[in-house]
Amino acid sequence: MLLKKTKQLExxxxxxxDIINDAGPFLVTGLDxxxxxxxxxxxxxxxxxxxxxxxxxxIRRNIETQLYEKTLIPEARADVLSLLEALDxxxxxxxGVIREFNMEIPDIHPKYHKNYLLLSEYAQNAVDQIIRASxxxxxxxVEARHCxxxxxxxxxxxxxxxxxxxxxxxxxxxxxxxxxxxxxRMFVDRIDRVADIxxxxxxxxxxxxxxxxx
Amino acid sequence: MILIYxxxxxxxxxxxxxxxxxxxxxxxxxxxxxxxxxxxxxASIFVIIGAVLSGTGASHTLGTLGSVNALGGAxxxxxxxxxxxFWMTKMQIPVSTSQAIVGAIIGWNFFANMLTNYNxxxxxVFSWVISPVLAAIFSMLLYxxxxxxxxxxxxxxxxxxxxxxxxxxxxxxxxxxxLGANNIANVMGVFIPSSPFHTINLGFIRIGNTEILFFxxxxxxxxxxxxxxHKVMKTxxxxxxxxxxxxxxxxxxxxxxxxxxxxxxxxxxxxxxHNLPAFPLxxxxxxxxxxxxxxxxxxxxxxxxxxxxxVGKIITGWVTTPVLACLLTFISLFFLQxxxxxxxxxxxxxxxxxxxxxxxxxxxxxxPQSADRLHFRNSRQVKQFVDTCNQISSDxxxxxxxxxxxxxxxxDPHKFPHFKxxxxxxxxxxxxxxxxxxxxxxxxxxxxxxxEYLKSxxxxxxxxxxSHLGSKLDYIYQYFSLKEY
Numbered sequence: 040m041l042l043k044k045t046k047q048l049e050x051x052x053x054x055x056x057d058i059i060n061d062a063g064p065f066l067v068t069g070l071d072x073x074x075x076x077x078x079x080x081x082x083x084x085x086x087x088x089x090x091x092x093x094x095x096x097x098i099r100r101n102i103e104t105q106l107y108e109k110t111l112i113p114e115a116r117a118d119v120l121s122l123l124e125a126l127d128x129x130x131x132x133x134x135g136v137i138r139e140f141n142m143e144i145p146d147i148h149p150k151y152h153k154n155y156l157l158l159s160e161y162a163q164n165a166v167d168q169i170i171r172a173s174x175x176x177x178x179x180x181v182e183a184r185h186c187x188x189x190x191x192x193x194x195x196x197x198x199x200x201x202x203x204x205x206x207x208x209x210x211x212x213x214x215x216x217x218x219x220x221x222x223x224r225m226f227v228d229r230i231d232r233v234a235d236i237x238x239x240x241x242x243x244x245x246x247x248x249x250x251x252x253x
Numbered sequence: 254m255i256l257i258y259x260x261x262x263x264x265x266x267x268x269x270x271x272x273x274x275x276x277x278x279x280x281x282x283x284x285x286x287x288x289x290x291x292x293x294x295x296a297s298i299f300v301i302i303g304a305v306l307s308g309t310g311a312s313h314t315l316g317t318l319g320s321v322n323a324l325g326g327a328x329x330x331x332x333x334x335x336x337x338x339f340w341m342t343k344m345q346i347p348v349s350t351s352q353a354i355v356g357a358i359i360g361w362n363f364f365a366n367m368l369t370n371y372n373x374x375x376x377x378v379f380s381w382v383i384s385p386v387l388a389a390i391f392s393m394l395l396y397x398x399x400x401x402x403x404x405x406x407x408x409x410x411x412x413x414x415x416x417x418x419x420x421x422x423x424x425x426x427x428x429x430x431x432l433g434a435n436n437i438a439n440v441m442g443v444f445i446p447s448s449p450f451h452t453i454n455l456g457f458i459r460i461g462n463t464e465i466l467f468f469x470x471x472x473x474x475x476x477x478x479x480x481x482x483h484k485v486m487k488t489x490x491x492x493x494x495x496x497x498x499x500x501x502x503x504x505x506x507x508x509x510x511x512x513x514x515x516x517x518x519x520x521x522x523x524x525x526x527h528n529l530p531a532f533p534l535x536x537x538x539x540x541x542x543x544x545x546x547x548x549x550x551x552x553x554x555x556x557x558x559x560x561x562x563x564v565g566k567i568i569t570g571w572v573t574t575p576v577l578a579c580l581l582t583f584i585s586l587f588f589l590q591x592x593x594x595x596x597x598x599x600x601x602x603x604x605x606x607x608x609x610x611x612x613x614x615x616x617x618x619x620x621p622q623s624a625d626r627l628h629f630r631n632s633r634q635v636k637q638f639v640d641t642c643n644q645i646s647s648d649x650x651x652x653x654x655x656x657x658x659x660x661x662x663x664x665d666p667h668k669f670p671h672f673k674x675x676x677x678x679x680x681x682x683x684x685x686x687x688x689x690x691x692x693x694x695x696x697x698x699x700x701x702x703x704x705e706y707l708k709s710x711x712x713x714x715x716x717x718x719x720s721h722l723g724s725k726l727d728y729i730y731q732y733f734s735l736k737e738y
Contacts (some may be wrong), residue, residue, distance in 0.1 A: 041415050042412070042415065045409075045411045045412050045414075045415055048411050049409050049411055049412075110285055111411060111414055112410055112411065112414045113284055113285040113286060114284055114286075114497060114498055115410060119410070176410075177409050177410050177411075178407045178408070178409050178410075179404075179407040181404065250497075251410070251497075252400075252497075253396070253399060253400055253403065253497050253499040253500050253503075
């Protein structure tokens with residue numbers, strides 16, 4: 040009976056991680072459809088993302104309630120809840136980026152599309168690695184620590200490319216208006232924030248894994 | 254009146270339950286892995302089972318240290334031990350009831366002019382030193398094993414939580430059983446020689462007077478667990494919160510194993526039978542075992558978490574607690590005897606006669622002819638005689654005391670039918686029949702009765718221990734003794 044409930048809880052955590060993982064590629068595909076002016080696809084991605092975001096919120100709340108009601112993992116409960124909330128921030132941020140593209144319709148010159156897509160890809164890679172590390176955290180804390188350097192690597196790559204992008208935009212004579220330059224910076228920062236959140240979670244995980252070892 | 258005398262022992266039991274249950278369920282309750290109510294019920298049940306079923310081993314060793322033979326004395330010994338524990342706990346020294354009771358018994362020995370059995374004392378002190386070390390070694394080994402096992406199995410955090418909770422409950426039950434078995438001697442051991450109870454035969458089960466005492470002591474411990482241990486558990490749990498629940502489980506298991514080894518007669522007999530070094534059956538301190546276990550884990554993690562001040566405090570406790578209890582007992586006995594005019598001990602006489610001399614010669618102890626018919630009023634006088642007599646080695650003092658001790662035992666035929674009823678499902682028919690052959694006999698020395706009884710059973714005297722006749726003989730001595738304790 041207890042093991043059955045435990046199995047259900049494990050499934051819920053896995054579902055939650057799957058949802059965050061599934062949301063990662065929407066950053067690249069969403070931006071790609073935006074740059075190609077494929078409005079239908081873009082709206083479709085946004086709709087799917089919002090659904091995933093709501094689903095993730097629901098599962099997270101359910102897990103939180105179960106952990107508190109059944110007083111499970113009292114020693115690690117705060118860490119687990121903090122991890123789940125931080126992971127939830129990832130999907131919130133991804134859906135936020137796509138929604139902001141939809142609302143603000145930034146004017147991005149085609150010569151920057153490639154770098155924007157590259158930045159999104161690096162951020163997505165950081166998300167993939169942090170999800171992998173999080174999965175290990177629940178089963179094998181030692182292995183989780185091995186994944187963390189990869190998160191830091193992709194976050195650094197994302198920082199580099201976002202720095203390069205902003206530098207180029209502000210030096211670009213083709214973009215005359217400061218408002219457009221600032222708009223660029225805002226969107227680059229928003230996408231880079233996804234990688235930054237992954238890095239913050241990695242920092243937390245490195246502590247949580249130490250606490251989890253007996 | 255009996256309950257008033259026993260009250261000090263029951264108080265000691267209460268404080269043992271209030272303090273020592275936290276060494277078993279403290280971390281589990283403090284970290285909310287196990288609910289207090291669950292912990293208290295399990296601890297109480299298993300403490301009582303351990304005390305009643307396996308409490309005799311450790312109490313026997315305490316009995317050899319000094320046999321407190323008057324209820325008044327036993328009352329004061331337990332009270333002084335309880336007061337010492339209370340005092341030392343106030344001074345925040347991880348104190349042990351075992352150390353307090355040993356000091357108190359020695360205090361009684363001094364007051365009653367009884368000789369302290371230094372062999373037993375050395376055995377007991379050695380156990381105090383070795384038991385935390387053993388707990389540290391066990392926790393280190395268990396830690397390595399569990400760590401490897403968890404790495405190999407990759408159990409999810411939620412399953413590990415369930416397994417750890419189950420482990421804490423199972424190991425807690427084992428720990429409570431071992432605590433009851435090992436520590437009941439501290440609570441009720443001093444009352445055994447002067448036990449006011451008689452064996453109860455319920456037909457399907459025979460409850461001896463010692464078991465009744467231990468049952469009462471177990472109940473007192475259980476009351477201590479229910480009424481006061483929650484507070485202590487919360488404190489202990491928070492103090493040890495640096496340990497993960499898995500490490501806490503390892504510490505409790507190491508502690509329980511050591512308690513069990515120092516309490517289990519079965520393990521003791523098995524080790525002796527296989528010519529292995531056996532653990533002395535001695536009451537030890539569960540608080541110090543926990544500290545030993547935590548230090549073991551600290552050592553394996555690099556030694557940076559070890560609080561050496563606590564180690565120092567333990568060593569201080571080994572010395573100060575018994576000394577304090579000894580002094581307190583001596584002074585209190587003086588007041589009890591001289592101001593309240595209560596009997597705190599029954600004098601035990603010793604006398605040599607040709608039969609004793611011959612018996613001792615067969616044991617390799619030669620008594621000079623001048624000592625024939627010499628009468629001693631207490632064991633200290635015997636010791637003084639041995640010290641002045643070059644012919645007798647001082648090592649043989651306890652053998653000498655055993656064979657020259659005067660008792661008064663009469664195998665009263667009128668008592669026999671009742672005796673037969675009481676021991677019907679304990680003694681074999683042959684053993685009852687053999688005793689019946691000795692009816693109307695009077696014995697001044699226990700060993701004479703033992704020899705004649707074994708003779709009528711056709712057993713050689715060397716086989717007494719292995720044939721489990723020891724406890725039956727003790728019961729016969731007590732049942733037919735003419736001395737009123």
